[in-house]
Amino acid sequence: MFKLYFRRVFKTLHNYRFVSLISTSLLLGACSTLEYSAANGKTHNNPFKDELFPTYQSFNIETEDEVFSLGEDALVYMEESINYLQDPKERIDALVDDLFTQSNFKLLYVNDANTIASETFKTKSANCLSMSIMAYSLAREADLEVRFQEVIIPEYWTNREGFSLLNGHINLRISPRVQSNIHYFNRTGITVDFDPLSANDRFTNLFITKNKVLAMYYNNKGADAFLRGSHDEAYAYFKASATTSPTFDDVWVNLGYLYKVRGDLELAQRTYEHALALDDDNYTGWENLAILLDGIGEKRQAKEIKEKVERKRFENPYYHLMLGDQEFNRGNWRAAIKYYRKAIRLDDGPHEFYFGLAKSYYKLGNIERSEEYLRLAKRHSSLEQDKQHYQGKLNLFSNL
Known part of the structure; x- marks a missing residue:
């Protein structure tokens, strides 16, 4: 699932791994307006500007029922494989x-x-948000108690279509449903997490509403549309996300970026400020605001915000991974190596850090070091598909 943030800056909950993701949600009607407060204390009656996106209503937004419903094949599977069990x-x-x-x-x-x-059930392939949505629906079909949880992970970026996407993550908590005639000595249930790196006790899990998850789904779809260049469609999904869960700060950051792209800098700034009023620790919101302020000549304020964000992020190894990836994409491979090594000094576990070194040394013509770090990347991988990916690259080295 996704916090998909655009960085050139954008946030997705894919890619709440989720793309981009906890309080009670309020569903507003299509013609309703939402009063929202900016960080400067001013209120604005309408955070949406439909006229900037004249075709947005032509795009079909999946309903909640369409997002969560199972197909006939899934219902048959449940009947034959799961629901016959009494316990x-x-x-x-x-x-x-x-x-x-x-x-x-x-x-x-x-x-x-x-x-x-x-x-998702048909293809058996998706990100953690879509897998969790499918698993939620399967568990409900099995008459089980199931709740979504947001996993509070460090900021983590992936690159796609020239953008750095800030990822979030969710999982599920499944337990037996309460029944008056049955007493369980232990009804704590189990956590179902489709990312093995997050399925441990290192990270805090917070229960979130189904509405919040639906808003995350719309946010991810909006990010996908934006990356395809379909800005009116992106607006349709971001608006659906924001009205489904108005306190979901990540989508307001993405919406603000979209307003900026369409040239309404004043509305973009207000929308960033609204996201920050919801969550003052939304560093992507602060970063986007700083970039906007710098562009309109507010250099001093922009510099202060950027320095504040950098201080907060400096001890996050994934921040250095992102900086390394940026230098790598610019062709500055030695500079990239410094960032990847910094990431490993902070956390020597994630395989992506070693792969960063492997690809950088390869670009520098150092095949021996590249192969060394590819082996380390494979060793630190937990997903079989990642292990196979790295082994495929190692096989290519053996043919050199």
Whole structure:
């Protein structure tokens, strides 16, 4: 699932790994207006500007039912494989076993695949947001108690179409449903997490509403549309996200960036400020605001904000990974190596850091060091598809 932030800056919850993602959500009607407050204390009656996106209403936005409904194939699967079990704990075990270990149901993690539950079941490939939506619907079909959780992970970026995308993450908590005639000595349930790196006790998990998850889905779809250059469609999805969950600060950052792209800098600034009023720790919102202020000549204020954000991010290894990727894409491979090494000094676990070194040394013509770091990247990978990816590259080296 995604916090997809645009950076040139954008946030997605794919890519709440999710793309971009906790309070009670308010669903507003299509003609309703939302009063929102900017950081300067001013209020504005309408945060949307439809006239900037004249064709946005021509795009079909999936309804909640369409996003969460299962197809006939999934219902047949549940009937034949899960629902015949009488004990809810056995249903939980069987469902989780099928999701993660059965060869006929093995899921493929695809970071930019944002799909509805029925499609995810058919293709067996999606990002963690779409996988979690599908798993939620399967668990509900099994008459289980299920809740979404946002995982509070460090800022983590991926690159796509020339943008740095800030990712978020969610998972599920599944437990037996409360029944008056049954008492469970342990009803804590289990956490279902489609990212093995997040499925541990290092990160805080916070319960979030189904509405919030729907808003995340719309946010991801809006980011996908933006990256395709379909700005009116992106607006349609971002507006749907913001009205579905008005306190979802990430989508307001993305909406602000979209206003900036369309040339309404005043509205973009107000929208960034609104996101920051919702969450003062939204560093992407601060960064986007600083870039906008710098562009309109507010150099001193922009510099102060940028320095504040950099101080906050300096101890985050993924921040240095992002900086390394930026230098790599500019052809500054030695500078990239310095950032990748800094990331490893802060956290020597993630395989992406070693791959950064491998590709940089390859560009510098140092095949031996490149192969060394490819092996380390493979060793530090937890997903089989990543291991296979690195092994494929190592096989190419053996043919040199």
